[in-house]
Amino acid sequence: MSTGLPTLGDLDWRPAVEHRDLLADPVAAALVAWAGADARVATQVAVAPIDPEHADTATLNEVHGLPPEASANCVVVAGRRGEAERVAACVVPATTSADVNTRVRKLLDARKASFLPQDRATAESGMAYGGITPLGVPESWRVLVDDRFAAPGTLALMGSGVRHSKVLMPGPLLCEAPGVEVIDSLGVERG
Template sequence: MPLTLGNLTWLRAVDHLHLLAEPTAAAVTGWAAVEPAVADQVLVTEIDPELADTAAMTEAYDLPLAVSANCVLVAGRRGGEERVAAAVVRATGRADVNNAVKRLLDVRKASFLPVDRAVEESGMEYGGITPLGLPTGYRVLVDAAVATEAEGAGGTVIIGSGLRRSKIALPGTLLAQAPGAELVDGLALA
């Protein structure tokens, strides 16, 4: 049975893989193969790609801001080795790149990945990049608040699908258990 959240109808992502970027579709199907609950709990909906940015989407589709989570890609170097991570935080805050992410990557300076590189390496569209399906070797840091209930959002979180024309909804607790995800206290700034 589909979920209604805001004024959108959400359907099982495994049944609508055409609404996911190729690496995201592969990650969701692979995850569902080892964790059967994923098939019923990872949902997708189609949206207007012009409304993919969080503020526009929440307003247009009558969604609470707290239900959305943003994923940013950051990198830093240590001893000539580059370290890349995705930082996932609720849209009511922002990733603490200068302190928490830098400390977790054990680098002197952490910076956002340039857009062209983020798109090329992830195989996803900018504005739709998601923690599901990122390249092997990227750390996936998920703020602990994503796995808790948020006012107006309950335990659900909306993330990118890898495409600007759709979004994924799933329980935040499930996202925190995604393959490779690391749950981190204090990853977000208010």
């Protein structure tokens, strides 16, 4: 695994723990705590400012020459069985879609699963819609990450909790983040 700060495209990448002003508060707090337990975080998790108008994956990739396979989309899913609700932040390659109705529903042991409403997702995560990231989500949420990010040499480009920046790290490091569960085939190819 590389020991240097990852870069991608033409963005101005900086060490994320040193540029917490570019992160949502829960994301900054999670990164600082993680860096205290794993020194690689300080040198291998990067953040770059972006134009918020370019925050959506396809636009960002086109404007900044980023490979779609590096983009990690995070969706928040809720499942219910009886009165018990379970919530998960699901991270899949942007070239796929989270398998909400089958894979995620079974992982949540729910009869039905659906995307958490936008207002709840943003209020409960403390992050902006379109910028939600698995870093810093509430402890009660599960964090499910597609196993494709565990492959050596993989990068994970994702939200920073706000729409005016992006986070980049080695995929295997993401898979080792606190609370992460690596799931085989969490994302399904778009048809």
